Every structure is written in C-alpha cells, then in structure tokens.
Amino acid sequence: MNTYKGVSPTVHSTAYIHESSVVAGDVTLDADSSIWPLVAARGDVNVIKLGKRTNIQDGTVLHVTRKSSANPDGFPLIIGDDVTVGHKCMLHGCTLGNRILVGMGAIIMDGAVVQDDVFIGAGTLVPPNKVLESGYLYVGNPMQKKRPLTDSEVKFLKQSADNYVELKNDYINERLNAG
Numbered sequence: 001m002n003t004y005k006g007v008s009p010t011v012h013s014t015a016y017i018h019e020s021s022v023v024a025g026d027v028t029l030d031a032d033s034s035i036w037p038l039v040a041a042r043g044d045v046n047v048i049k050l051g052k053r054t055n056i057q058d059g060t061v062l063h064v065t066r067k068s069s070a071n072p073d074g075f076p077l078i079i080g081d082d083v084t085v086g087h088k089c090m091l092h093g094c095t096l097g098n099r100i101l102v103g104m105g106a107i108i109m110d111g112a113v114v115q116d117d118v119f120i121g122a123g124t125l126v127p128p129n130k131v132l133e134s135g136y137l138y139v140g141n142p143m144q145k146k147r148p149l150t151d152s153e154v155k156f157l158k159q160s161a162d163n164y165v166e167l168k169n170d171y172i173n174e175r176l177n178a179g
C-alpha cells in the first residue's frame with residue numbers, strides 16, 4: 001500500500017489485498033472485500049471506495065478523474081456491496097451499485113452508472129455517462145442491452161461475491177499459517 005499526499009488506504013480488518021497489487025492514496029475497502037494479484041488501484045486525484053464483500057480480480061485497473069472547474073466533483077470510483085469485477089477489467093471514474101458482475105476484460109468509463117443486479121459480459125465497453133438498468137445483461141463494444149437476467153443469473157451475482165469471500169478467507173489463513 002502507498003501513501004499519496006499524506007493519505008493512505010483505509011482497509012477493514014477483514015479485507016484482503018494480495019501482496020503483488022498496488023493500492024495507493026484515498027482508497028477504502030469495507031468488510032470482506034478483496035483485491036487479487038496485480039491489481040492497480042490509484043486513489044490519487046480522486047477517491048476510490050469498495051463496499052462489503054466486493055472482489056477485484058487479477059490484473060484489473062481502478063482509477064479516477066480529478067476535480068476541475070468544468071467538473072467540480074471530478075469522477076470518483078464508487079463500487080457497492082457484493083460486486084465481482086473479473087480479471088483484467090478497467091474501471092475508471094464510474095459508479096457501481098450492489099450485486100453486479102463485471103465480466104473479464106470489460107471497460108467502464110467516467111460517469112457511467114451501473115444500477116443494482118446487473119451482469120456485464122466479458123469484453124464489454126461501457127461508454128461515458130451511460131446508465132445500465134437494474135436486472136439486465138449488457139454485452140458488446142459499445143455495450144448493448146441484451147436481455148433481462150434469469151432468476152438463476154440474479155442469484156449467481158450474490159453467489160459469486162460469497163465465493164470470493166470464502167476464497168479470500170483461505171488466503172488470509174494461508175498467510176497466518178506461514179507466520
């Protein structure tokens with residue numbers, strides 16, 4: 001973890017950060033959240049917040065946009081509870097609600113808002129300021145609203161987050177056992 005301008009990440013005691021990732025500046029991780037190998041989360045020119053039981057998988061980049069006279073709040077990156085962010089995604093200055101799966105390699109740009117219970121397919125590009133509606137699958141570049149989620153897909157959104165809580169607990173135990 002790195003300090004930037006005197007601000008260090010705030011990490012809940014039950015959260016997990018892999019040793020190979022870089023987490024810098026104003027980044028907050030709430031309970032049971034996890035950051036996996038080779039993630040870069042840089043809260044330097046704005047803030048990054050992760051909710052509870054949210055996982056950010058390997059190789060993902062999290063960044064933000066600075067405040068300016070044209071855009072006084074800039075674009076922070078706010079991610080809710082029970083969100084799964086797959087391998088090698090790019091999340092930049094966007095807002096995600098709860099129980100969302102961001103498929104591998106997806107890109108979500110400044111000002112985009114993803115409502116609760118959304119599935120974003122692998123490789124999807126979400127352009128700036130788009131709003132993704134609760135209960136739908138989105139795929140493609142640029143993204144398209146593909147179809148409503150099935151009941152089992154909605155259940156899977158929470159299941160995926162729960163699986164990653166278990167996995168990070170295993171990794172924390174391995175670390176403790178290694179002394």
Ligand SMILES: CC(C)(COP(=O)(O)OP(=O)(O)OC[C@H]1O[C@@H](n2cnc3c(N)ncnc32)[C@H](O)[C@@H]1OP(=O)(O)O)[C@@H](O)C(=O)NCCC(=O)NCCS
Nearest residue numbers: 085086087102103104105119120121122123124137139140
């Ligand atoms: C989108 C997804 C949920 C599958 O949805 P689905 O409706 O069951 O898709 P199907 O397999 O029935 O395919 C439907 C069509 O969408 C296409 N498709 C599937 N995934 C796609 C994707 N990510 N982007 C664009 N098109 C996709 C298929 O090729 C198929 O096209 P066709 O009708 O021309 O043959 C899945 O492919 C996906 O992207 N999952 C993300 C997994 C992931 O990244 N998890 C995180 C890491 S742990």
